[in-house]
Amino acid sequence: MTAEVVETPIIKIIDRVRREVDDRLAAFLDAHPAPVADREVAEGYRLLREFVVGGGKRIRPTLCYWGWRGAGGDVGPEEPVITVGAALELYHAGLLVHDDVMDGSELRRGRPTIHRSLARQEDRPVGQAFGQSAAILLGALAQAWADELLSVAGSDGPGMRAAWRLFDQMRSEVICGQYLDILARACDDGGSERALTVVRYKTAKYTVERPLQIGGALAGADPALLEAYSRFGLPLGEAFQLRDDILGVFGDPSVTGKPVTDDLREGKQTVLIAQAFARARGPQRERLRAWHGDPGLDERHAAELRQVIVETGALAHVESLIDLRVDQALAALRDCAIPSQASEALTLLAGRLTHRVL
Amino acid sequence: MTAEVVETPIIKIIDRVRREVDDRLAAFLDAHPAPVADREVAEGYRLLREFVVGGGKRIRPTLCYWGWRGAGGDVGPEEPVITVGAALELYHAGLLVHDDVMDGSELRRGRPTIHRSLARQEDRPVGQAFGQSAAILLGALAQAWADELLSVAGSDGPGMRAAWRLFDQMRSEVICGQYLDILARACDDGGSERALTVVRYKTAKYTVERPLQIGGALAGADPALLEAYSRFGLPLGEAFQLRDDILGVFGDPSVTGKPVTDDLREGKQTVLIAQAFARARGPQRERLRAWHGDPGLDERHAAELRQVIVETGALAHVESLIDLRVDQALAALRDCAIPSQASEALTLLAGRLTHRVL
Numbered sequence: 001m002t003a004e005v006v007e008t009p010i011i012k013i014i015d016r017v018r019r020e021v022d023d024r025l026a027a028f029l030d031a032h033p034a035p036v037a038d039r040e041v042a043e044g045y046r047l048l049r050e051f052v053v054g055g056g057k058r059i060r061p062t063l064c065y066w067g068w069r070g071a072g073g074d075v076g077p078e079e080p081v082i083t084v085g086a087a088l089e090l091y092h093a094g095l096l097v098h099d100d101v102m103d104g105s106e107l108r109r110g111r112p113t114i115h116r117s118l119a120r121q122e123d124r125p126v127g128q129a130f131g132q133s134a135a136i137l138l139g140a141l142a143q144a145w146a147d148e149l150l151s152v153a154g155s156d157g158p159g160m161r162a163a164w165r166l167f168d169q170m171r172s173e174v175i176c177g178q179y180l181d182i183l184a185r186a187c188d189d190g191g192s193e194r195a196l197t198v199v200r201y202k203t204a205k206y207t208v209e210r211p212l213q214i215g216g217a218l219a220g221a222d223p224a225l226l227e228a229y230s231r232f233g234l235p236l237g238e239a240f241q242l243r244d245d246i247l248g249v250f251g252d253p254s255v256t257g258k259p260v261t262d263d264l265r266e267g268k269q270t271v272l273i274a275q276a277f278a279r280a281r282g283p284q285r286e287r288l289r290a291w292h293g294d295p296g297l298d299e300r301h302a303a304e305l306r307q308v309i310v311e312t313g314a315l316a317h318v319e320s321l322i323d324l325r326v327d328q329a330l331a332a333l334r335d336c337a338i339p340s341q342a343s344e345a346l347t348l349l350a351g352r353l354t355h356r357v358l
Numbered sequence: 359m360t361a362e363v364v365e366t367p368i369i370k371i372i373d374r375v376r377r378e379v380d381d382r383l384a385a386f387l388d389a390h391p392a393p394v395a396d397r398e399v400a401e402g403y404r405l406l407r408e409f410v411v412g413g414g415k416r417i418r419p420t421l422c423y424w425g426w427r428g429a430g431g432d433v434g435p436e437e438p439v440i441t442v443g444a445a446l447e448l449y450h451a452g453l454l455v456h457d458d459v460m461d462g463s464e465l466r467r468g469r470p471t472i473h474r475s476l477a478r479q480e481d482r483p484v485g486q487a488f489g490q491s492a493a494i495l496l497g498a499l500a501q502a503w504a505d506e507l508l509s510v511a512g513s514d515g516p517g518m519r520a521a522w523r524l525f526d527q528m529r530s531e532v533i534c535g536q537y538l539d540i541l542a543r544a545c546d547d548g549g550s551e552r553a554l555t556v557v558r559y560k561t562a563k564y565t566v567e568r569p570l571q572i573g574g575a576l577a578g579a580d581p582a583l584l585e586a587y588s589r590f591g592l593p594l595g596e597a598f599q600l601r602d603d604i605l606g607v608f609g610d611p612s613v614t615g616k617p618v619t620d621d622l623r624e625g626k627q628t629v630l631i632a633q634a635f636a637r638a639r640g641p642q643r644e645r646l647r648a649w650h651g652d653p654g655l656d657e658r659h660a661a662e663l664r665q666v667i668v669e670t671g672a673l674a675h676v677e678s679l680i681d682l683r684v685d686q687a688l689a690a691l692r693d694c695a696i697p698s699q700a701s702e703a704l705t706l707l708a709g710r711l712t713h714r715v716l
Contacts, residue, residue, distance in 0.1 A: 036535075137533050169393070175498060
């Protein structure tokens with residue numbers, strides 16, 4: 001008890017890690033100006049920079065840090081784990097830029113998406129096709145940079161090498177998760193099982209399990225601990241996505257940063273929607289069929305869709321799925337042989353993630 | 359003279375290197391099945407694999423190999439340079455998949471492009487948007503894999519680290535080159551100078567200078583040799599692209615693998631076209647304005663465009679630019695202090711590249 005008292009409070013550590021990751025990102029971007037002297041290329045770089053440093057909850061670096069702490073990483077220098085966290089964030093920025101092109105999204109983090117900004121430059125109308133192409137390039141650039149940042153952290157020592165292999169696996173997994181997601185939408189295959197597979201690969205492994213394991217590997221975690229991180233991370237990651245799906249339909253736009261009708265209008269095939277379809281009868285079903293995925297969906301019909309989701313019991317069911325997963329995650333965490341401060345921090349983060357205020 | 363006689367002939371070495379790079383690529387892809395068990399994801403992986411192993415002239419790995427040999431790399435094991443060459447090829451495949459999405463190209467290497475193949479799957483009509491999104495993902499996957507392959511080659515030793523930094527620079531450069539290219543098309547800015555900047559970044563540095571330097575760095579080349587590779591590689595790379603531009607308008611589709619009207623229909627802003635615009639007068643100019651970049655361009659009007667390009671002297675001028683650059687490259691090569699076999703091979707490759715039969 002007495003030893004615990006002198007520890008830096010968890011909240012302070014979380015804030016400090018976030019700040020250090022931000023600083024590392026800013027320093028990296030400063031050191032990488034465009035290799036060609038061109039006003040328009042510079043503008044693309046500026047937009048990407050703004051997107052990377054100007055927002056984001058830094059969930060993955062935070063989990064990576066605590067995965068490292070949990071594996072006893074606090075005895076080594078913190079620099080590598082901050083750099084790896086920054087690389088995760090840069091890769092994520094690249095993925096989001098591409099995702100927004102695929103989804104045709106207008107807003108991200110409360111601002112116009114990169115492909116929209118580039119399509120609408122004030123002084124010259126360069127058009128939508130240019131915006132999309134430029135965003136594909138900028139997304140690929142951020143992903144390449146993630147990699148460069150990771151290699152700057154070094155590859156020496158078994159810890160870094162193991163972290164690297166997990167990062168490689170993570171990239172293939174999240175790409176496949178997104179592939180399944182766009183496929184489900186293209187084929188209008190809205191089954192609950194398929195939606196859960198997407199959640200597992202696109203979010204649970206990518207956002208929680210792998211960042212924790214990457215941090216752990218960096219500190220030399222043994223296979224048993226990496227396994228335990230998986231048992232904690234997968235249900236927590238699933239719960240996080242299920243919460244996100246709910247917020248995408250019922251959330252406050254000032255918190256989520258995007259219009260609350262976007263997910264319904266895009267026809268996202270979430271577990272919430274799959275449950276609503278599976279449970280809807282008669283006129284409920286007709287309303288879902290008619291308006292879910294309708295590009296012209298207005299606020300009135302969106303409200304009716306929300307009502308169907310509540311009335312069918314889909315919302316309550318998804319809430320129960322979240323609760324179940326949070327319980328599973330916490331049970332797995334209790335079995336983890338990690339320092340008590342790391343355990344406490346991960347518990348706190350589990351709470352934040354499933355209520356999405358991190 | 360007698361020592362030279364027992365050396366393996368250059369052509370045999372070039373063929374062997376290509377085969378070994380192909381084998382390395384195939385082995386890597388075999389070791390990377392899709393992490394999710396899904397028929398459609400497997401199909402995407404299959405298409406990407408077919409694209410990577412089923413074609414391509416392996417220009418970059420070949421230059422990388424001779425850059426390495428030129429720096430005395432033949433005394434060390436060949437494995438790293440083959441692996442790095444394979445990584446260059448995998449990255450290139452990823453770029454091409456993205457380029458084809460941006461250009462809306464139908465054919466590549468004589469076959470349907472990946473986004474077209476995915477949009478037109480026989481058993482289910484998944485549509486164009488899906489094809490584009492899936493191709494963005496598969497292109498990003500190939501780029502991530504390139505990186506993984508590179509890290510497998512190891513990062514130990516100053517040679518590998520220097521090669522890695524050059525690879526990082528190369529990625530930013532080619533992305534910026536492509537950015538300038540799509541920008542020129544979007545803004546209809548067809549000046550000869552801008553077109554030459556695109557050529558420099560998108561092709562000369564990416565296809566020739568950097569691969570040579572990466573190979574050289576791997577063998578511990580000193581800064582003077584890397585500089586010499588640059589003096590050889592930049593003009594050669596520019597000549598290569600200028601030849602490619604000519605082939606894109608006048609070439610034999612069975613050799614280039616794409617319809618000979620594609621570049622004219624897409625409105626590519628090449629040096630050849632910039633010269634034609636700058637030189638055209640009266641009705642020539644009207645024909646260029648009317649049909650260059652017309653998506654509905656037919657064979658008869660394409661033939662008239664070709665005639666304008668010849669009559670204005672643009673074709674002859676670009677041929678003279680190619681000759682000048684080949685001369686510059688060969689002069690730089692003569693000043694390179696590299697083994698005679700490497701010098702001979704690079705001379706041969708200069709000939710092949712500017713006539714595009716490698």
